[in-house]
Amino acid sequence: MSFDSFSEFLSMGGHGLYVWLSYALGLMLILINLVGPLRAGKRLQAQLTRRLLREKNR
Amino acid sequence: MPRWFYQLASPRWCYQITGRLLPGFSIVALLLLLGGTVWALAFAPADYQQGNSFRIIYLHVPSAILAQSCYMLMAVAGAIGLIWKMKVADMVAKSCAPIGATMAVLALLTGAIWGKPTWGSWWVWDARLTSMLILFFLYLGVMALNSAIESESTAAQASAVLALVGLVNIPIIKYSVEWWNTLHQPATFKLTEKPAMPAEMWLPLLVMVIGFYCFFAVSLMMRLRNEILRRERRSGWVRDLLLSK
Structure with a gap:
């Protein structure tokens, strides 16, 4: 461990804002790239399946 | 042409193989990124400057x-x-653009946030930063072309040409820190030399780099699978796949 206490860890030697802001952005942009395609895929599959069923029942 | 080349060209085969690869890559990406982040934030030593x-x-x-x-x-x-005229290759190219754009944004934003306490400025019009910004705009251009052109094959051709022309920017980014006077520090990892920082510092960085590549593979495969389903929606195997669920 390079920190003695949790509050020291949070303050990052006075650079806490910069460090935590960076990591928050990193987490956000990574999640966008996973949740986005996941939801798009679910939506697409539901849409295509609906269309196929409609054609089948006609 | 070898057999794998034809297999890669088959959307159906690509859909199946990515479906099998995704779980493994997801687990490895999660472990590396979580482990790497904890290592980076709590255990790596602080820089003396x-x-x-x-x-x-x-x-x-x-x-x-x-x-x-x-x-x-x-x-x-x-x-x-x-x-x-390989359709899967077009789909891969199209799927790369949004991921690359967000990664360029992340590099630019973390660079700006890092620049403030280190250089005293969020942004300088320096060769490395400017060429990285151009990389971001190239990604935006490819995405715009892909969404603006109705015909899939014309969109793919136009964006491929833009991507190829923009390729000239990559060596400019790489050598910008050597060709011009810059505030930016030189590359951390070089193929020919040992990193200038101690192992306690670069090992977690290596873990994060590999973790990012695995995350990239996961996101790319997810986007590619959506793209395959969308474009092959009229083919028999997609029909069977969707109706069997």
Whole structure:
């Protein structure tokens, strides 16, 4: 461990804002790239399946 | 042409193989990124000059490396699509663009946040920063072309040409820190030399870089599978797959 206490860890030697802001952005942009395609895929599959069923029942 | 080349060209085969690869890559990406982040934030030593703001490197460098690798993959896939009219290659190129764009944004933003305490400024019009910004705009251009052109094959051709022309920017980014006077520090990892930082610092960085590549593989495969389903929606195997669920 390079920190003695949790509050020291949070303050990052006075650079806490910069460090935590960076990591928050990193987490956000990574999640966008996973949740986005996941939801798009679910939506697409539901849409295509609906269309196929409609054609089948006609 | 070898057999795997034809297999890669088959959307159905690509859909199946990516479906089998995704779980493994997801687990490895999660473990590496979680482990790497904890290592980077809590265990890596602080820099003797920059203090703890140095920990931003563990996001900045992987995202910058990935933004450039992703661009090269996009250009190569685009070229393969242009030359051999391979649909899957077009889909790979199209799927790369949004991931690369967000990674370029992450590299630029973490760079700006790191620049403030280190250089005293969020932004300087320096060669490295400017060429990275151009990389971001190239990604936006490819995405815009893909969404603006109605015909899938014309969109793929146009964006492949743009991606190939923009490829000239990649060596400019790489050598910008050597060709021009710059505030930006030189590359952390070089193929020919040992890193200038101690192992306790670069090992977690290596973990993060590999983790970012695995995350990239996961996101790319997810986007590619959506793209395959969408474009092959009229083919028999997609019909069977969807109706069997």
